[in-house]
Amino acid sequence: MPFSSIFGHGEVIHKLEEAFRRDHLPTAYLFRGPQGVGKGVVAKALAQMLNCRSHNNCGHCPSCRLLLRGEHPDFHLLCPQGKFIKISQIQELIAQLSLKPSLATKRVVLLKHADKMNAESANAFLKILEEPPLDTLLILTAVEESLMLETLLSRCQKISFAPLGQQEIDAILQKDFHLAEDCRALVLRYSQGCLRREFIAKGGRLLSLRSQALHMLLNLHATEMEGHFKQLEGVVSQNLFSYFLEFLAQLLKDLLSLQLGFSERIVNRDLLQVLREQAERWPAELLEQAFLKVIATEINLLAFAAKGLGLEALIVDLKMRLGSGG
Numbered sequence: 300m301p302f303s304s305i306f307g308h309g310e311v312i313h314k315l316e317e318a319f320r321r322d323h324l325p326t327a328y329l330f331r332g333p334q335g336v337g338k339g340v341v342a343k344a345l346a347q348m349l350n351c352r353s354h355n356n357c358g359h360c361p362s363c364r365l366l367l368r369g370e371h372p373d374f375h376l377l378c379p380q381g382k383f384i385k386i387s388q389i390q391e392l393i394a395q396l397s398l399k400p401s402l403a404t405k406r407v408v409l410l411k412h413a414d415k416m417n418a419e420s421a422n423a424f425l426k427i428l429e430e431p432p433l434d435t436l437l438i439l440t441a442v443e444e445s446l447m448l449e450t451l452l453s454r455c456q457k458i459s460f461a462p463l464g465q466q467e468i469d470a471i472l473q474k475d476f477h478l479a480e481d482c483r484a485l486v487l488r489y490s491q492g493c494l495r496r497e498f499i500a501k502g503g504r505l506l507s508l509r510s511q512a513l514h515m516l517l518n519l520h521a522t523e524m525e526g527h528f529k530q531l532e533g534v535v536s537q538n539l540f541s542y543f544l545e546f547l548a549q550l551l552k553d554l555l556s557l558q559l560g561f562s563e564r565i566v567n568r569d570l571l572q573v574l575r576e577q578a579e580r581w582p583a584e585l586l587e588q589a590f591l592k593v594i595a596t597e598i599n600l601l602a603f604a605a606k607g608l609g610l611e612a613l614i615v616d617l618k619m620r621l622g623s624g625g
């Protein structure tokens with residue numbers, strides 16, 4: 300992909316192009332920034348530029364074609380296998396780097412999620428950084444730099460990726476994803492400055508899931524809880540509980556913002572009318588407590604196997620807090 304087709308990150312791209320033009324590329328870059336912001340896309344475009352016959356990511360020369368097909372013998376991509384990048388992956392890389400590049404003028408290693416190396420892998424990778432192979436650029440990407448070894452960080456030139464703007468995300472959504480308009484609007488509102496691929500993959504189900512969360516919230520006063528529990532079973536069986544909780548938390552936050560007079564902070568803007576009508580049902584203090592309870596449940600459920608029970612307990616708790624409202 301040419302740099303010109305990448306949405307956002309103009310400054311970063313300029314810096315990389317300048318480093319190449321002045322022949323000032325370091326041994327290793329660390330691209331740091333939120334998940335889904337485009338670090339990998341920029342890294343691949345850089346690898347393409349370094350090896351493109353005309354250095355403009357032409358898309359037609361042999362190097363560009365191999366890279367675009369994911370078959371370039373001198374472009375090495377490493378991602379975590381399971382929770383971590385394994386020592387065996389790094390050992391295999393070391394073996395590959397001991398050979399000369401087959402075609403490339405600049406061989407590129409892209410190590411994604413470098414913050415997911417365990418101590419063993421990180422120490423093995425450190426050896427590559429200490430004695431870097433010739434004509435090789437190492438690009439590491441990470442979200443949580445604090446999880447990485449200081450000795451490793453100090454050998455990388457750091458490049459920070461800022462969150463994307465709404466317009467940039469919308470442009471990517473329109474170009475690369477086929478979403479219905481109402482779904483695209485929802486994804487955009489919940490984007491948090493990044494392209495949330497797993498969230499986007501849920502597509503149309505997101506809208507009905509948010510409706511479910513809203514319906515549950517507004518009907519906590521119902522004495523009958525069976526209906527709510529039945530819906531929660533569906534949420535868990537489709538593995539949607541974390542998004543359900545996210546919607547629940549955001550709806551509560553929006554209600555709280557309306558209560559406090561900060562209507563410009565509302566994320567669920569398409570529900571503004573309903574939310575305005577409902578916001579007065581509960582005092583701000585109760586809404587805040589309920590919001591914090593949802594957030595705590597979200598964190599606890601990540602480590603808790605019985606998600607269904609956790610969600611049921613949350614709804615019972617919310618019913619006690621908010622069920623008498625209205």
Ligand SMILES: [Zn+2]
Nearest residue numbers: 351357360363
């Ligand atoms: Zn090319």
